[in-house]
Amino acid sequence: MGEEGAEGTVHLLCLAASSGVPLFCRSSRGGAHARQQLPFSVIGSLNGVHMFGQNLEVQLSSARTEDTIVVWKSFHDSITLIVLSSEEGTSELRLERLLQMVFGAMVLLVGLEELTNICNVERLKKELRASYRLIDSFLGDSELIGDLTQCVDCVVPPEGSLLQEALSGFAEAAGTAFVSLVVSGRVVTATESWWRLGMPEAVLLPWLVGSLPPQAARDYPVYLPHGSPTVPHRLLTLTLLPDLELCLLCGPRPPLSQLDAQLLERWWQPLLDLLRTCLPLGPRALPAGFPLHTDILGLLLLHLELKRCLFTVEPSRDKEPSPEHRRRLLRSFYTLVTATHFPPEPGQPEKVEAAAHRAQVPRACYLVSGAEEPGTGWRLVALQLGPRLLLLLLSAQSPTYGLRGLATHTLHALTPLL
Amino acid sequence: MTRPAAPGSVIVPDWQESAEGKEYLACILRKNRRRVFGLLERPVLPPPVAIDTASYKIFVSGKSGVGKTALVAKLAGLEVPVVHHETTGIQTTVVFWPAKLQASDRVVMFRFEFWDCGESALKKFDHMLPACKDKTDAFLFLFSFTDRASFEDLPGQLARVAGEAPGVVRMVIGSKFDQYMHTDVPERDLTAFRQAWELPLLRVKSVPGRRLADGHTLDGRAGLADMAHVLNSLAEQLWHQDQVAAGLLPTSPEDTPS
């Protein structure tokens, strides 16, 4: 895989399904170049071919050209999303999940009612602007991976139990059960109730918080795409330290003005030093000093039942390839593993029992990326054991015969953490 | 109702330009950019110096698009929004500002917590306005020099928002003053408004300030210099209000100059 110019572009179109009126277009290049904008005629044809199929009761879901994949998806017969991607290593799976996240983000910020019952297109367009920032963060090169894995991006703090205790105490004092502590879009710790949030909101809420410009506190109306798509809830955020935010999900109470300095000081001031050690955890995911083999350049650990994941490309930062490239390698390897090698049981994709059944026996696969000569490509290895799936990116020097052993060892070491 | 403090009567004007003032400003800067503080943090001064912090909540009010979010961002030394997006819900921003008192020569660290709420959120959700007004120490009423309706709406706003809160500081801010060439609000209207309401009135330009050598990071000192007049006026009115409330200053009606 080449380093330069490998990113390609992602274009996203959103249209009102019945009228074909474009509601918005976004692209991974931020639309800086007028050239990057899709011409109206192309938008029209892309929508037309999808509608044409629909009238004949044919579901057009994806198409490929030499360098681009196109995926269509309609939601509630009201909104059509179309994505075109020329990113290297992209796939239908990645793009389908992207569209689900995008629609989730739209519901999160404007509510399902507005999206399924479009009375005033201009007003809807205006309201949807509030979701651009979040949607753009899915299209660009994010440090998070929950959009693809549909698992919540987490980090492992040192002394997690102390944080957990403070969080429960604070939640009770604040009078709400749904509380989490988030560092740069990743969950550090959360209350039981917060962990029970459904998908996609469990992924979307921390992601939203990580994508907003910094504010000391917010009272942000949100609709939960799964749990409460038509009745808004309130997402309250309190920035304890820059990039480290407490998030509360609640109904009409408590008012933001009640979460005052005294309350924060009482519960969090005593933990100030510990909170500071959480700040670098954003990109690192693991506590300082966690022993990892020196061949490891990137790591993705998923707990498929808890729907949480740890993702980092920080190890051996001084070595090649760049963090962006590492993320791209792991993302496309995850897609490959999920779509091809370890697909979910056919027929019952979402069932927990199926997942539990799925692999008492370990499953493993590996891939050597971009090898022109023997011993030069990055190594990628996947290992699934029970509910956990581990993906590693390893340096080219890592001997192929040792990959499985290394992955097994690493998975065992990580198991107490997630 | 307390009369506003006369400009320069409470806070030493331009103190932040002095050598001493510059030293104090260093604690809200880092490598020439503005420091961002979390809710658990405050500026630390070099060990021998210990100063009191005075905290205030300030509700920024005004119709959509007048420049509330831009003003708060500018005060905090953050990027101002270029395209207008209605603010979603309430957002608060903390700004620290050291200032020197005229009366005692003492330096006080002011901590302003600005509450900014999008207009449609205020209309759509009943709980937002009460939360913004709850225990607020000041109201900033914004109008835009390029939007006459926002100026004409001021009396209505003053009544609607701050009507039942006497004894709270009220200030009026005219935004987009950089667009003065295209103004819809002539000076004589401002004079008439001032005479009728006797409220402090400031003019602001919430436009991006000077940048550092890298070409994109905002220069923290330059940004503070752009906004010092607003921060000092706020400090002045709020400190004055506290003195009056504590019975340290006379408030009898005879005292009111005509």
Ligand SMILES: Nc1nc2c(ncn2[C@@H]2O[C@H](COP(=O)(O)OP(=O)(O)O)[C@@H](O)[C@H]2O)c(=O)[nH]1
């Ligand atoms: N030139 C100029 N533009 C401003 C100023 N203040 C705000 N704006 C612009 O006016 C628009 C609306 O500002 P915003 O702060 O979002 O308005 P709000 O709805 O009151 O929060 C934005 O595009 C700002 O960039 C100003 O002082 N000067």
Ligand SMILES: [Mg+2]
């Ligand atoms: Mg605003």
